[in-house]
Amino acid sequence: MKRNLSLYIHIPFCVQKCLYCDFLSFDDVLYAKQLQYLDALRTEMKLYAPYADRYSVKTIFIGGGTPSTVDESLIEGLLTQVRSVFRVDRFAEITIEANPGTLKYTDLLAYQSYGINRLSIGLQSADDEMLKMLGRIHNFDQFVAGFTSARRAGFKNINVDVMSGIPGQDMHSYVDTLTRVMEYRPEHISAYSLQVEEGTKLAEDEELLGMLPEEETDRRMYAMTKKILRTNGYERYEFSNYCQPGYECRHNLVYWTGGEYIGFGLGASSLFKGERFSNLRELDAYLELMEEAGKLMTPEQDMIRLYDAVAERLRKDTTAMYVDRRMEEFMFLGLRMIRGVSRTEFRERFNKDMFDIYGPVINRYVDDGFLRLDEDRVALTDAGIDVSNIILSDFILDK
DSSP states (O other): OOEEEEEEEEEOBOSSOOTTOOSSOBSOOOHHHHHHHHHHHHHHHHTTHHHHTTEEEEEEEEEESOGGGSOHHHHHHHHHHHHHHSEEEEEEEEEEEEOGGGOOHHHHHHHHHTTOOEEEEEEEOSOHHHHHHHTOSOOHHHHHHHHHHHHHHTOOOEEEEEEESOTTOOHHHHHHHHHHHHTTOOSEEEEEEOOOOTTSTGGGOHHHHTTSOOHHHHHHHHHHHHHHHHHTTOEEEETTEEESTTOOOHHHHHHHHTOOEEEESTTOEEEETTEEEEEOOOHHHHHHHHHHHHHHOOTTSOHHHHHHHHHHHHEEEEEEOOHHHHHHHHHHHHTTBTTOEEHHHHHHHHSSOHHHHHHHHHHHHHHTTSEEEETTEEEEOHHHHHTHHHHHHTTSTTO
């Protein structure tokens, strides 16, 4: 029986890097080098050929960067390569991220023809001045045009990203964003709070930093998100993710439940064959390595040996997922989900009872009102979610 597998394809190119962005992405890479990078992605995929027959790919996520900046025919080439190496389930969830300023109706039609059936649109705010302040390349009208085009093209599963805690934002403007987004009834809404990360342009802009909402205001926005979305038919299934019934992001659920996945491309992370690892983050080094690997891919080449040799140079860090580490991740990733974690699933995976390992921690937080027990499941309460960083850290063994 084939095991389930998910794939992430990283396209690190943008038209313009947002002020708050700390993702591994570039807005100044020449087109020729972008083409070279896409060739490198296809080469990296081929390296997994010796292992591909053991798996059935259930989800694919094309993220960035901004994948919708890349010519649609190049996206087709990537998916064609995926299907030539892996067995992709006919009902696989295939997502592509898009910026409203780059969405074209013809591209959306092409995505549909390539089997892409889920679209994730990064809106962030319905306020054009806030979008400009953040360095976004689009306005709300472009979002509306892109969303409408996606529906016309046949997309029936669309996510919209919105953000709270933006400089100059208050409760009224945030609620206005949620309300205007819900008018279009996307199947999924990801509602994040802005994080100021070191090394970003935002972190160095004293004027914008002075305009950030106070922490209490940001907390009230977070609480209001759940109330407003639930009233309009969206249930929260993870800290920052809401959906209409049946539209959870299946790809992200793989991350939160400890499933296997491979990340292709610069800096991409993987959990595969009992190891967690991420690719190197230097673009030229990645391109050079993949070019070397491509030249060695002859019919006579032992692909397992080549995979091992390239992996040694490609992977920035590798961690063997021993039982203790897997149990930790099962708990602190699984508890991000509103439904929590299952004692039965814990026992099936690790041949141990959850309470034999974590009983004192669970009981303490249940008594404090931060965790709840619902028959087979352990989950954070609303109060627990508010202090989740502290609670989740207590599920690390041998600290």
